Amino acid sequence: MKLIINNSSMQPIYEQICTQIKNKILSGELKQEEMLPSVRTFAKELRVSALTVKKAYDALEQEGFIVTVHGKGSFVSGVNQELRMEEKRKEVETDLEQAIRKARSCGMTEAEIRELFELILED
Template structure:
């Protein structure tokens, strides 16, 4: 498993790790039952704090992406891609609602917001 950390990113390191593992699960690179590196091993490979990796693994476990078995390690859990995709759609919906509220707060009309949306889609 290849994880790349961008130290100049505004995104916290634990979120970068979490997002890359989720992406690997969605793309099928990581499959149910695959073993993840130990917290210490991954921290050493990435040259970051073990607490940062632990926070990422804890978040992944809370979201149902991994299962940790004490003394054995962390493994990719069974997750349906539809369930994961639904979660992503919900995140996008929240972001779009925030963008609409922001546009309306500065006086944009629905037609202007719609036109902007389609302009962005074309890119």
């Protein structure tokens, strides 16, 4: 599996792994019940610590994206449509928050931000 790890990013490596695997699952690139690489194999491939990959897999399992079967490996779980939509909503919310912060840092008032938002919605 191809992932891009940015060592100069402020985002921790395990979060980069989580985000990219989530995106592959949500986009359908990784299918339900598809086996993920073993922790050791994936760590070698990514040139990171096995503990980093394990932390990413644990986080993905906690969020319901993967299931780990002791002695067999980690597999993509059945991600339901509701979970997919919730993840997309979170992404949109994050993007909007960043845009609002940027607008405020430029000195825009709340009214100006709302007006701009309404204009964009009309398109």
